[in-house]
Amino acid sequence: MNPVLVATGLDKSFGAVTAAADITLSFERATVVSLIGANGAGKTTFLNMVTGYLKPDRGSIRFEGRELTGHTPREITGLGIGRSFQIPQLFHSLSVRENLLVAEGIAHATHVEAETDAVLARFDLASYGGQPAGLLPEGVRKLLDVAMALVAKPKVLLLDEPTSGVAADEKFGIMDLVMGAVRGQGVTVLFVEHDMDIVARYAARVVAFYDGRVIADGEPARVLGAADVRRYVIGEETHAAT
């Protein structure tokens, strides 16, 4: 029971807005966890703090025992945490292949071209290889975004809404590809998601956020069925008798 990532007592406010209030969470190796919550509940803020884009007002975040707060995204990536973004952060004028070549080059891959081809195959992106990343359909952009984050072989992978903006019938395909890529490598995956079907299918554990706090944390069936989660996150009122 040696957790790979531990957040303790995280606080973050932007003026009058509380984005995080006393967040304490711990994540084990090789688990898949989904972070759910309404917009503004604090999920992306949490990811931003873990990766060093934001500094928490109070609290600590430890990765394999090392304190992360105060470090930059570059340093934290170097330690072994990868991240994809709500709006895919790509190099729009470079081709899909070149995007991956950049990532491989930065990760000091020994055979940059071969590794890139392997990634393209694994994520079913080979046919898009030569196209500029800025002109791709959203699903492809999302996949490329995740593929780039995985190049450095991170131990913890943070996915910020990996299927948002993607056509409904493509969502599962994307998650299958992503989960397939990390299977068997002991990666801890945290994914923010609004689609509860995706959550139910891929998550072994669900953490629900509301108003900067964690309101539920546990097995998907239990969390997704909890009354306050249904009210504050999923948006369904439970009625006494139907």
Added chain:
Amino acid sequence: MSSILAILFDGVVYSSWLFMMAAGLTLIYGVMRILNIAHGSLYALGAYAAATIAGAWLAAGYAPVGSYAMLALAAVLVGVVVGPLVERGLLRRMYGQDEVVLLLVTYAAFLMLEDAIKLVWGVESKLLTEPYSLPGNFHIGALAYPRYNLVLITVAIVTGLALAWALYRTRQGKLLLAVIHDREISAAMGINVTRVYLVTFTLGSMLAGLGGALTAPTIAVSPGIGVEVIVLSFAVVVVGGLGSLGGAALGALLVGVVRSFAVRYWPEAELFTIYGVMALVLIARPKGLFSAPEARKI
């Protein structure tokens, strides 16, 4: 002691001149996100127009006091004629492009206006000394100062206060502030952003023209006077924070006074101190003294 006073006075005079230029530049940037290199040409146009109009007034034998009104008239004309010409004829086609591209567009406009000035007024210097010598001198200790400098300081202060009042107390001004804050939301709220751009650019051009018109009596008006002005104005605007009127005033004061001390004690380093101040301020506060907070990107 009186030499310190003299240096400070010189500094304040220079600051007033800097403020006239920086105010227009920072407003245009704040509203339109354009760093307008052509601002220097409008300064030069103001000087030339002043030399011509006030010169004609004086040559016709009218009351010399009226020449000051002619200076103001020159500035207004320059702003109202050339401003909309540049904004509507050129800039309007390029909105939405990268800031550096827009910078290059205003640079191109500057080049064109510089030669346009040569074509209209020729290459010889124009002199307009009467408004400068008219009010006579006053004394600080043993040193004689032209009272005209007080005119400059007064105009700068009045302009600053008038701008601040117009921006923060009138409805039109608040529309401008809204657009400075967020262009898209202002447009979504029904503000005619296109018209605000035109008004801002015209106002900024008038201010540049006024700077030039007020300077005309103190120099030989010749091609190229607009060139160095831009770089100095930019330094002031950056020190104060792009888009901040108060910053322009503070930046002008800081740069003007520091430069004044440099000129007195170490003249070779005049430009060095000005840009040195700019570099130091940017190191301490990368966006200038008064800058807007930035929203999160991811």
Added chain:
Amino acid sequence: MRGDRTVPVLAVASAALLALAPAAPQWLVFLLALALSKGLVVLGLVLLMRTGLVSFGQGLYFGLGAYSAALLANRAGLADAGLMIVAGTACAAAVAGVLGLLLARYREIFFAMLSLAFSMILYGGLVKSSALGSTDGFNLHAKEFGGMALAAGLERRVFYAGSVVAVFVTGLIVHRYLSSHWGRLSAAIRDNELRVEYLGASVYRVVYVNYVAAGALAGMGGAFAALAVGHVDPETAYWTTSGEFVFIAILGGTGSVLAPFLSTAIFEAVRTIANQYAPNVWQMTLGIAMLAIIMFLPRGLWSLVARGRRSA
């Protein structure tokens, strides 16, 4: 790179230019020498533009290169053109090494204008320095090149040949650089700095290296230009000189290391003609041309060459 003919073209062009050295008319040698010297500055600008940065202050390094070369000959008595070129390049690189530490933190307009400001500091210093000839500057003469004494009347041709060799070598190096991981990384930084940091690379380091390289290239160009003209003055550091370099860079585009030299040659040729027949509308012509390129050919003249090649 499929079908990348840059290196062969560079080699052939250099050989052709070199062949002109002994017998071409004096005015042509001068024009080409100037075009190649300034082209080096623009090459550095293209490198920076690939990274997403526009420097409005390359005049600083151009001026430093010119003056340090000239001072070596006139004040230190070392009138060896080879040494002068090395000195010009090294001096510019050293200053870029220091200023780059600060400038690599800035982007967009701030980078453009800060670089301009530093060039104006040099300009101000040069203008106020009577020891350096103030606005008039001073002449320089080089009597040797790399230890070999130069035959009278042939100096300019030798300097020209030297610049051809320099252009060939630097063009080759920059081309290899841009085709490598570092070149791709520079373009990635232009597109999305945040992602580069999130992938684990230091944006600051790449920008710094590119900035110093651009400064060194501009210094080399300044030294060659000083030798070609035989004179240095503060105008080299004036912001309008830097503006001209930017114009030429946009004219050529960033598509190839060959583009800067092509566009510089065109620029110098047109400027010479304009100065002859219409000196008072030269700036206006420049401004109109700049607008035309920005509006209709945003990738510069090189996009015409690339377009033609693609359809072949």
